[in-house]
Amino acid sequence: MRARGFTRITLTRTVQRVMSDVQHQHIVTRFAPSPTGALHVGGARTALFAWAYARQQGASPGGGDGRFLLRIEDTDRARSSDAAAQSLMNDLRWLGINWDGEPVYQSERHAQGVYDAYVQQLLDAGRAYEDDGAVRFRMDRDVAFDDEVYGHIEVQKEQLEDFVIRKGDAGGRFPTFHLAVVIDDHDSGVTHVIRGQEHLTNTTKHVAIQDALGFDRPTYVHTPSIMNPDGSKMSKRDKAKAARKAAVDAQFDVNGLQPAGISADRVQAFIEKNNDDDDIADTIAHHLNVVLPEIDVRDFRASGYLPGALINYLSLLGWNPGDNVERFGRDFLVAHFSFKRLGKSNSRFDRDKLFRFNADDIAAMPPDNFAKTLHGHLAERHGDFADGLDDAQFAMFAKAYQPRARTLSEPVTLAAYLLVDDDAIAYDQKAVKKVLHKADGEGLRVLHEFADTLAAVDDWSPDTLEQTVKTFAESRELGLGKVAQPLRVALTGSTVSPSIGDTLSLVGRQRSMHRIELCLERNAIRA
RNA sequence: GACCCCAUCGUCUAGUCAGGUCUAGGACAUCAGGUUUUCAUCCUGAAAACACGGGUUCGAAUCCCGUUGGGGUCGCCA
Secondary structure (H helix, E strand, C coil), X not given: CCCCCCCCCCCCHHHHHHHHHHHCCXXXXXXXXXXXXXXXXXXXXXXXXXXXXXXXXXXXXXXCCCEEEEEECCCCCCCCCHHHHHHHHHHHHHHCCCCCCCCEEHHHHHHCCHHXXXXXXXXXXXXXXXXXXXXXXXXXXXXXXXXXXXXEEEECHHHXXXXXXXXXXXXXXXXXXXXXXXXXXXXXXXXXEEEEHHHCCHHHHHXXXXXXXXXXXXXXXXXXXXXXXXXXECCCHHHHHHHHHHHHHCCCCHHHHHHXXXXXXXXXXXXXXXXXXXXXXXXXXXHHCCCCCCCEHHHHHXXXXXXXXXXXXXXXXXXXXXXXXXXXXXXXXXXXXXXXXXXXXXXXXXHHHHHHXXXXXXXXXXXXXXXXXXXXXXXXXXXXXXXXXXXXXXXXXXXXXXXXXXXXXXXXXXXXXXXXXXXXXXXXXXXXXXXXXXXXXXXXXXHHHHHHHHHCCCCCCHHHHHHHHHHHHHHCCCCHHHHHHHHHHHHXXXXXXXXXXHHXXXXXXXXXXXXXXXXXXXXXXXX
């Protein structure tokens, strides 16, 4: 890590902004998560904006060289983990948010003594003092700074308190976040600090340290927060809460997770609210078959959301391009992102809208691409399903379900009938009554008659089958539904499935004939 | 509690900086029709908001003040 060798000219914010926009100065932004858990959607959005701003400079024909850096803020040794850092990077990559260079780890910088040197400088200048082994920064003057979103912020010194910049022995004499963030941003030449508004008041501390150390200030851009639909703070706690409730409701056995490698003690602690561990929440939910609210990026990924849809939706929280444009991809965001169009008020996360975005994106995918993506998703998360279909079947399956799938996981539920044994089809009784039994068993009669026609079909392809059903219906002067619906019930147990030709073809000749036979037998009207 | 910040349909938002073109536009969700063999689509339409109270002004969603409501910070967490 070396300071980047360029000089920033001191100008007013406005002029600076105009210059940076027009002349493509050396823009450097960063995302600086602490590796204490998975990537939260709020963090993802912050990263997205910082990334987009840097790439906007880099991508312009004028030849800017915007850089987007990743820094792992692991100064809390007790809570940080390398696994979390890896998962953070994984999720970022999945979203297509790529960073320049190697990620910087604050623990490594600490080991090199980087922060200690600055602490000493502050101590020598009388701007900080020792306090029982820790070092505190003296907040003895008024602070003012400008934010690109919130404008001019001013706080009187009476409102400010001295704060720790280096932890005592128990904390490994690590710098605190407040010190490390300032030094690292400075040393890596960060020009724009883009972060959540929860840091707005913290900025008084950061600015004070910068002034004391003689650093230039970066441009601050604080973004509004993302809240739950009910207005409460969106936190990973919500997952633990939902899982805990499910566990208590179901009187979950604390030993139930031992096969999954989670001890009864930990489960007990979880239920007693002594920890909120993600892995426990997820495992409990899996066992109890309940759906937890998606909070982290990986939750949305697991639920079958596309990264492009998530990014598009997230972009629209607290920012919009104007002109009533809502659907766009990464390139558009990079080209159009600007601080000027960032809002100030918090927004609530609306899953319905994201859901719709995802559905639209799935529908718009080139079929080959969808098949490949779906296969990858199922292989990773629904192995039995991916294994249960051969290549030809899978191709048909993907084609039939692309227009119906709103997430990559949905086909698994929608097409559950494909994997069950013929004699295990569960008939929806309402469907049986309406489609098979009504009008004195008309549906059953049609089904019975059609079975012979079907048996004579040579080419078991969707098109031929579709045509066969149509021709049969016409010959009997029946609406298509009169034939298709009884068939659906026979093949799937319900009245809902892809078009009837696709459904027949998917289920296959042998199983289709068998299922019709079984259906006639099991749903016969008893006298 | 102190300090900082915020406030347009249920939700995300446009409009607010440069007050009139706003009988407030779009999207998601909702409701009602239509297309369709079911479902999913698709099409048409409807309902739905400037938090409240003062002030400035010929004129305020837009500017000012206050109230209320919400969020954040006040950790040897970040």
